[in-house]
Amino acid sequence: MLQFDYRKSVDLPLGIPISLPGCLPGAAGMADWSLDARSSTCQTSASEATGAGPVDRMNKEHDPFRMFLLGPFALVDAEGRSVTPKSKKAQALLAMLALSARGSRSRIWLRDKLWSDRSDDQAAASLRQALLDIHKTLGPARDLLIADKNTVWLDMDRLVLDTELVVRTKRSADQITDELLEGIDIRDPEFEDWLTLERQNWYSRLNVGQVHDVFEPRQQPSRDIAKHSALLPLTGAPDVPRQGKPAEIASSNPYRRPADGDWQWVMVLQPPIVVGVGEGGQIAATRFQNLIAKAITDGLAIGVSDLSFTLPDIEESEQRISLPMCLQLRLTFDGDMVMIELVMKHLINNRIHWLSSQAINRTQFERGEFGTAAALISQAVDQLAYFLETQANDSRLSQDGLLIDAVNAIFRLSRSDLDNAERRLEEQIQQPRSSTFAWLSFIRTFQVGQRFNALDAHLIEEAQAYARKALELDPQNSVSLALVGHVHSFLFGEYDYAANLFEKSIRLNPALPLSWDLYAMLHCYAGQPDKAVAMARWVQELGVYSPHKYYFDTTKCIAAALAGDHAAAIAAGEEALRARPNFNSLLRYLTSSHAHSNNLGGAQHYLQRLEAVEGGFSINAFRGSGYPLLDTGGGQILIDGLLKAGAKLR
Numbered sequence: 001m002l003q004f005d006y007r008k009s010v011d012l013p014l015g016i017p018i019s020l021p022g023c024l025p026g027a028a029g030m031a032d033w034s035l036d037a038r039s040s041t042c043q044t045s046a047s048e049a050t051g052a053g054p055v056d057r058m059n060k061e062h063d064p065f066r067m068f069l070l071g072p073f074a075l076v077d078a079e080g081r082s083v084t085p086k087s088k089k090a091q092a093l094l095a096m097l098a099l100s101a102r103g104s105r106s107r108i109w110l111r112d113k114l115w116s117d118r119s120d121d122q123a124a125a126s127l128r129q130a131l132l133d134i135h136k137t138l139g140p141a142r143d144l145l146i147a148d149k150n151t152v153w154l155d156m157d158r159l160v161l162d163t164e165l166v167v168r169t170k171r172s173a174d175q176i177t178d179e180l181l182e183g184i185d186i187r188d189p190e191f192e193d194w195l196t197l198e199r200q201n202w203y204s205r206l207n208v209g210q211v212h213d214v215f216e217p218r219q220q221p222s223r224d225i226a227k228h229s230a231l232l233p234l235t236g237a238p239d240v241p242r243q244g245k246p247a248e249i250a251s252s253n254p255y256r257r258p259a260d261g262d263w264q265w266v267m268v269l270q271p272p273i274v275v276g277v278g279e280g281g282q283i284a285a286t287r288f289q290n291l292i293a294k295a296i297t298d299g300l301a302i303g304v305s306d307l308s309f310t311l312p313d314i315e316e317s318e319q320r321i322s323l324p325m326c327l328q329l330r331l332t333f334d335g336d337m338v339m340i341e342l343v344m345k346h347l348i349n350n351r352i353h354w355l356s357s358q359a360i361n362r363t364q365f366e367r368g369e370f371g372t373a374a375a376l377i378s379q380a381v382d383q384l385a386y387f388l389e390t391q392a393n394d395s396r397l398s399q400d401g402l403l404i405d406a407v408n409a410i411f412r413l414s415r416s417d418l419d420n421a422e423r424r425l426e427e428q429i430q431q432p433r434s435s436t437f438a439w440l441s442f443i444r445t446f447q448v449g450q451r452f453n454a455l456d457a458h459l460i461e462e463a464q465a466y467a468r469k470a471l472e473l474d475p476q477n478s479v480s481l482a483l484v485g486h487v488h489s490f491l492f493g494e495y496d497y498a499a500n501l502f503e504k505s506i507r508l509n510p511a512l513p514l515s516w517d518l519y520a521m522l523h524c525y526a527g528q529p530d531k532a533v534a535m536a537r538w539v540q541e542l543g544v545y546s547p548h549k550y551y552f553d554t555t556k557c558i559a560a561a562l563a564g565d566h567a568a569a570i571a572a573g574e575e576a577l578r579a580r581p582n583f584n585s586l587l588r589y590l591t592s593s594h595a596h597s598n599n600l601g602g603a604q605h606y607l608q609r610l611e612a613v614e615g616g617f618s619i620n621a622f623r624g625s626g627y628p629l630l631d632t633g634g635g636q637i638l639i640d641g642l643l644k645a646g647a648k649l650r
Contacts, residue, residue: 065144066160067098071178077141085137089114090130092186094145097154098161099198104153106496116190163202266303267296267384268326268347276333284366285331288340291370292327292377294509298479299381300388301403301435325353325387327380338362342376344383354383370510377511378542386547403428403436410443411548413580418443434474438483441466445490448626463487478509486518490628495526513543517555524555524562527632532559533568550579557589561641562634566593584613588622592641603645619643620650 065083068074073091075084085091093110097103107127114130115123131152135142144155166176180202181195269292272285286308293304302323330341341357358373365373389404409421422443428436444463467484474480485501488494502519505512517539523532536556543552557573560566573590577583587610594603611617619639622630629635643649 064158064160065141066162067094068162069095069098069180070162070166070176071182073181073184083137083139083141085130085134087130087133088184088186089126090133090137092181092184092191093127093130093152094134094154095181095184096194097145097152098156098159102153103156103159104151106151107147107149108496110152113190113194114186114188116188265323266305267323269293269304269306269308270326270328271308272329272331274331274333277331281331281333281338281362281366284368285329287368288331288370288373289329291374291509291511292329292342292380294478295377295381295511296384298435298477298509299512300385301433302388323388324348325384327384333362336362338365340365340370340373340376342380344380344387353387354380356380372541374511375542375544378513379545381511382546403433403439407439408547410439410446411551413446413583418446432469432473434470434477434480435483436470437466437473438470438477438480441470441487442483445487448491460491463491476508478505478512478515481505481508482512482515482518486521489518489522489525491626493525493628495522498522511542513539513546513552514548516542517552520555520559524559524634525628525632527629527634529559529562529634533563533565535559550576550583554580554583554586557586557593561589561593562629562632562637564596564634564637566596569593570597582609582613584610587613588642589638591645591647592638595641595644596637600645603641607642607645607647618648618650 064078066076068076073084073095074082075094077083085094092114096110096113097105107124111120111123111127115126118126131145131147134145138144144158146153146155163180180199184195186192186195269289272289274282274285277285289306289308293306296302296304324347325344326347328343328345330343332339332341337359338361339357339359341355343352344354345352356376356379358376360371360373364371385404389408403425406421406424409417409424422440425436425440425443441463444459444466447459467487470477470480470484481501482505485498485505488501489498499519499522502515502522505515506519509515516535520532520535520539523529523535532555536552536559539552539555540549543549546552553572553576557569557576560572561569569589570593573586573593577586577590580586587606591603591606591610594600594606607617619642622642630639
């Protein structure tokens with residue numbers, strides 16, 4: 001089974017994944033979806049920092065522990081008694097879990113970091129002994145540390161970290177005299193490398209005031225979800241220096257490729273307009289602008305010329321700034337809110353082609369938590385893609401337009417469309433781009449899922465080769481990371497590796513709905529549909545105007561069906577079916593959910609359509625197709641519904 005854990009509940013306002021307002025999670029820098037394990041810690045630390053009363057979730061019933069990571073490691077219980085294990089490696093193990101994004105690590109990862117010089121069997125035995133030592137020290141509270149055969153995790157809802165209090169009090173690095181995990185001497189090179197990186201992250205977090213946040217929905221009390229909204233934390237595009245000579249600035253801009261033909265088409269980003277900016281606002285504006293550029297370059301495979309970095313060069317503009325459209329960001333700070341407006345307009349006459357806006361909390365925006373405003377970026381990319389596909393009359397655009405045409409063909413799903421998309425992508429291999437190979441690999445998942453091709457060795461080899469090439473060409477391309485992650489989860493069942501790819505993709509570009517959507521499907525494959533349902537809600541926020549919205553509705557249908565919420569599955573599935581009436585994946589889940597809802601007439605109607613699309617359908621053939629998740633609890637729900645509807649066993 002899998003080696004990662006997504007354990008938390010998903011009672012989310014508006015279904016949007018959030019981190020606690022005003023809360024900066026841990027310093028590890030690895031992204032994850034399932035609940036910010038440090039959100040409760042941040043709540044308690046925030047209360048202490050402001051003198052406010054304790055947060056409800058941190059009460060005696062939860063028996064909070066305190067972990068000290070600054071200076072010598074220590075762990076104390078609610079009564080102040082030390083429960084610190086004596087073994088340095090046991091202490092290191094607890095610290096590594098606490099500093100991970102979700103409070104959990106796979107056993108393999110822990111063994112590699114703490115016992116890298118031992119054989120697998122010896123390392124596994126040493127890890128078991130360390131876990132036993134920790135449980136003995138914790139005594140009756142041993143359930144603070146939980147382990148199964150693949151994963152070890154801490155119950156972070158019962159743990160307060162001293163690092164969070166430091167962040168909440170906004171102390172700078174020169175005010176902190178204690179070193180992170182001071183004096184912890186493990187003498188394993190893998191651990192030392194990890195510790196060095198963690199210390200760098202910690203000091204960067206203090207100095208910059210911005211951490212690579214995690215993307216996990218926070219456990220919340222019951223509430224009227226119609227009256228609440230929440231913000232998704234942003235991390236992603238790297239900061240770009242804004243000082244120096246124009247030539248130096250231009251060369252430092254990560255979104256401007258050399259004039260070597262890599263980008264045949266360039267989109268102009270005009271300098272942002274900022275009104276009423278306060279301390280931290282300009283930095284946040286730059287981050288948001290950088291995220292726009294990242295979303296365009298990764299999603300559409302065209303270049304971006306950000307005029308914030310350098311004065312436009314007329315001669316260069318004539319050669320490279322070819323698209324007649326530009327984007328401009330406008331930020332209006334007013335009181336405790338900021339209005340974010342994003343406009344697409346014609347470069348020559350400034351005529352507005354598209355405009356959208358979103359108001360969010362000012363403090364959260366200045367902290368880099370863009371939340372629902374990230375949907376503006378997703379919408380802008382969709383609008384630009386639509387322009388490239390339908391409104392650009394320049395014949396030279398046809399070559400670069402192949403990628404957009406190919407992607408749209410993929411999502412039309414028919415066998416001929418997939419073949420057409422593959423031909424179009426293969427035509428672009430002479431000018432290799434990461435996303436080209438990633439989409440070629442991704443096509444294989446559709447061919448298997450639609451049962452157009454059997455899961456044979458040749459298809460696997462092709463998918464692996466394309467996926468490997470995509471990451472070799474650009475390991476920072478958020479779209480490629482998401483697509484390759486899906487290939488490894490759907491075709492290969494490598495959930496832990498795929499999770500790392502999704503986390504990196506989301507960290508680089510949290511405005512990409514496809515990353516979140518495919519990550520939701522990973523949760524379905526891993527038998528955690530509740531998490532997938534929460535994530536699917538957030539995808540619908542990001543991709544509400546996407547031309548591929550039906551695909552996101554399909555994920556919501558699948559997740560809800562696997563979670564046993566058949567009414568929600570039917571609503572989402574039938575909405576998606578309007579756009580893709582022959583999508584056999586939808587037909588499977590609609591058949592099952594109608595059967596579970598005791599609407600056998602509706603179930604048999606969809607089963608007949610499924611049999612017509614697939615040329616006959618049977619449970620045994622479905623099981624033999626390589627489709628993941630069938631061995632999970634949700635998978636059994638799916639099979640039971642299909643059988644109830646009258647599906648043939650063989």
